Amino acid sequence: LHGVLKARNRCLSLEPEIRAKEPYQERTGQALLEAQCWRRVTDLDLQQVFRNPKATVTPLFEKILSASDADLKLARLIIPKRCAEAFFPDISALHGLRIKIQDTEGNEWEFHYRYWLNGGSRIYVLEGLRDYMVSKKWQPGDTVCNGRSK
DNA sequence: GCTGTGCATGACCGC
DNA sequence: CGGTCATGCACAGCC
Numbered sequence: 001l002h003g004v005l006k007a008r009n010r011c012l013s014l015e016p017e018i019r020a021k022e023p024y025q026e027r028t029g030q031a032l033l034e035a036q037c038w039r040r041v042t043d044l045d046l047q048q049v050f051r052n053p054k055a056t057v058t059p060l061f062e063k064i065l066s067a068s069d070a071d072l073k074l075a076r077l078i079i080p081k082r083c084a085e086a087f088f089p090d091i092s093a094l095h096g097l098r099i100k101i102q103d104t105e106g107n108e109w110e111f112h113y114r115y116w117l118n119g120g121s122r123i124y125v126l127e128g129l130r131d132y133m134v135s136k137k138w139q140p141g142d143t144v145c146n147g148r149s150k
Numbered sequence: 151g152c153t154g155t156g157c158a159t160g161a162c163c164g165c
Numbered sequence: 166c167g168g169t170c171a172t173g174c175a176c177a178g179c180c
Contacts, residue, residue, distance in 0.1 A: 066170085066172085067171080067172080069171085075154090078170060078171075080170080081168090116157065117156095118158080118169080118170080119167095119168080119169095121168065123157095127155095151179100152180080154176105154178090157175090158173075159171105159173070160170100160172090161169105161170095162168105162169090164168090165168105
């Protein structure tokens, strides 16, 4: 599995090393369903953004950046719970996971994926995004999307 | 003070 | 109403 995050006209793809374990596969159907419900970015958008013409990208989810998401001091991205549980590795047993992400220009980034307890539930968050945010010039209202390349 | 961390709070929204 | 999540905020290090 790969993922793609886009800020404005650029993308990131998740490294294969976080390739899904079993529970991941089981959720594929649900994941695709979610993607279809949520996506606003078109296939053409993705083709243009993802420069490798061999890569076919399956959009998974998108998020419009809030003020908090684009705050350089926080440097963290809240990941919608359903998306996190559908597309990201299960970190129930851990309290965090370092994941490597690669953008379409070949740059590799490493983020920290974890969650906060909130009431009886969880808030999933990607941390350590400052350099990436600066590089891609994240602004509130920008769309971040995540996809899977085959 | 300033900054990062980690959780609390409450607005919002779907059910 | 209950869950989610944007933001508030207290606390701890560190200039």
